[in-house]
Amino acid sequence: MPVLTIAEAEAEIAAALVRANTSPENAAHVARALVAAEADGLKGHGLSRVATYAAQAKAGKVDGHATPTAARPKPGVLAVDAAHGFAYPALALVADELPEIAQAQGVAAAAIRRSHHCGAAGHPVEALAEKGLVALLFANTPAAIAPWGGKLPVFGTNPIAFACPMPGRAPVVVDLSLSKVARGNILAAKQKGEPIPEGWALDVDGNPTTDAEAALEGTMLPLGDAKGTALALMVELLAAGITGANYAAEASSFLDAEGPPPGTGQLILALDPQALGGEGALARVSALAAMIEGQDGARLPGMRRLALREKARAEGLQVADAALAAIHAI
Amino acid sequence: MPVLTIAEAEAEIAAALVRANTSPENAAHVARALVAAEADGLKGHGLSRVATYAAQAKAGKVDGHATPTAARPKPGVLAVDAAHGFAYPALALVADELPEIAQAQGVAAAAIRRSHHCGAAGHPVEALAEKGLVALLFANTPAAIAPWGGKLPVFGTNPIAFACPMPGRAPVVVDLSLSKVARGNILAAKQKGEPIPEGWALDVDGNPTTDAEAALEGTMLPLGDAKGTALALMVELLAAGITGANYAAEASSFLDAEGPPPGTGQLILALDPQALGGEGALARVSALAAMIEGQDGARLPGMRRLALREKARAEGLQVADAALAAIHAI
Structure with missing residues (x-):
């Protein structure tokens, strides 16, 4: 099986997306996100997406040349229009602009509308945690889950992600979908x-x-039966209802080139832990980690992903011949 | 079975707590919260708590005379010290002060430390939604859930609550514990x-x-197996780790008068939906409600609680003789 370095994989994917009617800058954002997911072992958000992303860009279902724009309607809010482009350039804009706002205000919210598949939901919050912030992300996805007692899907699998800095080591990251x-x-x-x-x-x-x-x-x-559908409703309202994005039931598929843009949404919250809990706040995070890791058989979430990431950085990514051929064929 | 009006039940409980070394003002906050939970059918957070609360106030495990104080370390943050009193006076302070901050900033966070049992977690967020805000609450509770793969409890049952205004009707409220x-x-x-x-x-x-x-x-x-413990970790870090509160594993019981104060924490986030999603944001909330309520057998969460509340307001609360005698005996 061919082995590509992270940089080689990013270059292959970016070039394929540029051939599929995407700007070089946007293609680079998408390539970095897909390769990062693949490196973490999250293959459903990794290289398997290249062909469908390219088909959507070619068809105009996603605008490969879109430039996300941000407004500041209030001091703590970044309202982002992803302009029916890929989600990753909008998420990169949030990663650039939200930390300064959160540090100044103590808490900040970024609402992204007219967006698309946000990929590995843990990555945007991890990036904020690496800048010293505690972060939450709520995203909606095309309809998959019915309200409890109903039979028509109204909610997406709607991931919740969370990250918190830990002194001296990688942030703790929670990333789960509600199915x-x-x-x-x-x-x-x-x-x-x-x-x-x-x-x-x-x-x-x-x-x-x-x-x-x-x-x-x-x-x-959903996970947790009726409680899970209640969480899915919460995420639907946070990620789409109050951001001005399409609901799950209004969104076209992330996986084919048919129909209008999905237009889904993401809400990202960033908190300054020192403002909330004082100078000792992050040392307290380490204390909880120790209570967990001190138990045989218990570990913090995300540890497997970090190990796979290290391996991919050191040894490169194994990419099946057929997957590589599919990327070249774009 | 004796039937008490809401006002009579509040007066009975407040008087009992005053006899148990609690200030009249704090006793009134506690009584309102317990009666509101009882009226909603949430009996585990209702009148059943009066005896154990009173015992804790008498023993000094909870300081019935504590006055919560708030600081504004950054423009969007209210850092509240519940001072080892009941949680409800601190929650009332947040209900008073957070809306103005959230309206001005677009998003605001209240971190409550040195707190206690927060009762029906849906009520504080519902109060914020009645002022036009979308609200989230994360609370930790004494240890009950082990990390996935472990056997010692490190997380509480850690409720998550969420509320969102709906034009022309009561807010939608999600309130669930993670066990x-x-x-x-x-x-x-x-x-x-x-x-x-x-x-x-x-x-x-x-x-x-x-x-x-x-x-x-x-x-x-937890609900949802490993995903549920990941959510419990998230809530533990949000409600206690970064607020400066005690972790679940450090907290004494809410249910007896033994030991030091529990010292648990709550984090409340309030968002201005118009700042995030424009003027049409709340109309969009109604649209999602219609997709759910249009399905046979499906309903929004919290509807049963609202119906019980209406009934209690109209007909009063049935209180068992033994329960009323126990309150009188305090």
Whole structure:
């Protein structure tokens, strides 16, 4: 299997996106984000996205030449219009501008509308934590989860991400979607002709199903049953309702070139821990980490991703021949 | 069963707390909060708490005469010291001061340290939503949940609450704790001598158990397995790590008069929806509600609580003889 350095992988992807009607600057943002996800082992947000992103840019479903713009309607708020481009240039704008606002105000919010797939949701918050901020991200995605008791999908799998600086080591990062399992697990079962466990999905009539095909036509179940749909509602309102973005049920797919732009949204909050908890705030974060890591078998979330990232930086990324050929064919 | 009006119930509880070494002003805050929870059908945060609160005030574990104080270390931040008093006076201070800050800044954060049981977590965010703000609350509670793979409890059941205004009707409110079920369910099974379902709790060795007694000595399982413990970690860091409050594992019980004050924390975020999403932001909230309520069998969270509240306002609260006698006996 070919092995590419991080820089080589980024260059290959950026060049492919430029061939697919994307500006070099935007292509570089997208390439960095996809390679970072791939390096962390988050393959669903990694190189597997290049072909569908390129098709969307070629079709104009995503505007590869869009330039995100930001307004400051109030001192603590950055209102970002991603202009139906990729999410990553808008997220980069937030990474550039939000830290200064959060440091000055103590707390800051960035609302991104007319956006697209935000990829590995942990990365934007991790970037803010590396600048000393505690950060939260809420994003909505195309419809997948029904309200509790209903059968039509109204909520996306709606990731929540969180990061907090830790003195002397990498930030702690939480990154989870609100579906019980990723849709890819159901796709994999369908391809193998295998049933899925009960509790993953409902059929189109809102009944539990173990049939992968029926599940793909129906809706995904959330983690934690009714509590999970309540969290999905919360994220839908935070990421789309109050940012002016499209709701899950209004958004076109992130995975094909059909229809109008998805127009989904992201809300990012950044907090200055010293303003909230005084000078000792971050030392307290280390104290909690010690309570967890002192237990046999317990660890902080995100440790596997960091280990994979180190390995990818040192040894490069293994990219299947077919995946590389698909990128070259763009 | 005796029936008390809301005002009568508040007066009975406030008088009992004053007899238990609490200032009239603080007693009034506590009484209002407990009666509001009881009226919403949230009995675990309602009148059942009066006796243990009173015992804690008498013992000095909670300072019934504490006056919360607030600092403004940065323009968007209210840093509140609950001074080891009840949480409700501190929450009332936040309800008074945070809206103006959030309206001016677009986003505001209140960090409460040296606090106590915050009761029905939906109420403080609902109060902010009634003033036109979108609000989030994160609170930690005494240790109940182990890190994934571990066996010692490090996280509380750590509620997350969220509220969003809806034009022309009551705010939508999400209020959930991160344990799969409330501890009261396990206590009830123990009292009946019944087993509990697998998936509710682990024994002291970190193994799944269906024995209620073993579960009470062990740890609670979170909703959503490993994702739930990641959320519990997030809340622990937001509510206690960066506010300067005690962690779950450092906090004494909310339910007895033993030991030092719990000293837990709450973080409340308030957002101005118009600043984030423009003038149409709240109309968009109604649009999502319509997508949910248009489905047979689906409803917004919190509807049952509102119905019970209306009933209690109209017909009063039924209070068991023994419960009323216990309040009189304080």
